[in-house]
Amino acid sequence: MLIRSWNLQKEGYTIKYLLHTHAHFDHIAGSRAVKEKTGAKICLHKEDQWLYDNLDKQGQMFGFKFDTPLQIDHYIQDEEELAIEM
Numbered sequence: 587m588l589i590r591s592w593n594l595q596k597e598g599y600t601i602k603y604l605l606h607t608h609a610h611f612d613h614i615a616g617s618r619a620v621k622e623k624t625g626a627k628i629c630l631h632k633e634d635q636w637l638y639d640n641l642d643k644q645g646q647m648f649g650f651k652f653d654t655p656l657q658i659d660h661y662i663q664d665e666e667e668l669a670i671e672m
Contacts, residue, residue: 629661
């Protein structure tokens with residue numbers, strides 16, 4: 587996994603948010619590891635909560651096993667504007 591081999595602090599980067607466009611397993615499966623490593627907030631639209639909460643069932647359909655996903659920190663709203671600090 588990239589996050590394990592890349593020293594973000596050494597490179598001067600900070601991950602603050604994990605902005606998920608939707609909750610398919612191929613988009614959210616690494617959220618736990620990234621949040622635990624960086625403290626980044628997990629963000630997702632409320633309407634995808636049910637899919638996010640069923641990560642284990644999504645994985646089973648394809649032969650994967652995933653840990654229970656962590657709690658969503660921020661629900662993205664339709665038309666919400668997000669500011670990115672550089």
